[in-house]
Amino acid sequence: MKHFAKLAGLGLPVMLVVAGVFSSPAAAQVPVVAPVVVDTAVPIIVSVVKPKPKPNGIAKFEGFVLNSNIAQITARAKGNDATIQTFSLSPGASAKMQQIVDKGGFQYGDKVTVYYDPATMRALKFKGKPSKPI
Numbered sequence: 651m652k653h654f655a656k657l658a659g660l661g662l663p664v665m666l667v668v669a670g671v672f673s674s675p676a677a678a679q680v681p682v683v684a685p686v687v688v689d690t691a692v693p694i695i696v697s698v699v700k701p702k703p704k705p706n707g708i709a710k711f712e713g714f715v716l717n718s719n720i721a722q723i724t725a726r727a728k729g730n731d732a733t734i735q736t737f738s739l740s741p742g743a744s745a746k747m748q749q750i751v752d753k754g755g756f757q758y759g760d761k762v763t764v765y766y767d768p769a770t771m772r773a774l775k776f777k778g779k780p781s782k783p784i
Contacts, residue, residue, distance in 0.1 A: 707767055707768070707769070708765050708766070708767065708774065709765070709766055709767075709768045710763060710764070710765055711725065711727070711735055711737075711763070711764045711765075711766060712727070712728045712761075712762075712763050712764075713725035713726050713727045713728050713733075713735070713761075713762060713764075714726050714728070714759050714760065714761060714762070715756040715757070715758060715759065715760045715761075715762050715778070716734065716758060717758075718747065718751075718755060718756040719747070719751065719755075720739070720744055720747050720748050720751055721738065721739060721744065722736055722737060722738050722739060723736070723737050723739065723747070723756075723762070723764065723773060723776065724736040724737075725737075725762055725764060728761075735764075735771075736771075737764055737766050737771055737772065737773035738770075738771065738772050738773065739772070739773050740772050740773060740774050740775075742774070742775065743773050743774060743775055743776060746775070746776075747776075750780055753780070753783075754780065754782065754783030755780060755783065756778065756780045756781075757780065757781045757782075757783065757784065759781075760778055760779070760780055760781050761778055761779070762776055762777065762778035763776065763777045763778060764776045765777075
């Protein structure tokens with residue numbers, strides 16, 4: 651057994667030298683990738699967005715009627731339940747409201763769109779379909 655250990659001890663370094671001499675050198679693998687050329691200097695315009703012209707001095711309020719009469723209309727905002735606005739009616743809007751009141755008027759919760767002057771909070775016109783009176 652001792653002879654076998656001596657032979658193995660002497661033979662191991664010799665075998666490593668022989669393996670190193672007859673082996674080929676290792677080379678790193680480098681992938682070959684062609685560069686992609688992209689021109690980012692020119693923007694691509696699909697279409698031009700044109701803003702919708704709004705009449706000067708008129709704002710729009712969409713909501714649900716809380717109360718209305720021939721002098722004013724009170725409405726709750728469509729998207730925000732905490733916003734409540736009261737608008738006094740212009741003479742033209744008041745005449746239209748009188749016709750609606752004669753037929754039964756707006757009921758609580760009817761949808762309405764009020765076009766008003768933001769400086770005076772006066773409703774110039776309104777749109778909405780009154781529901782049937784109770």
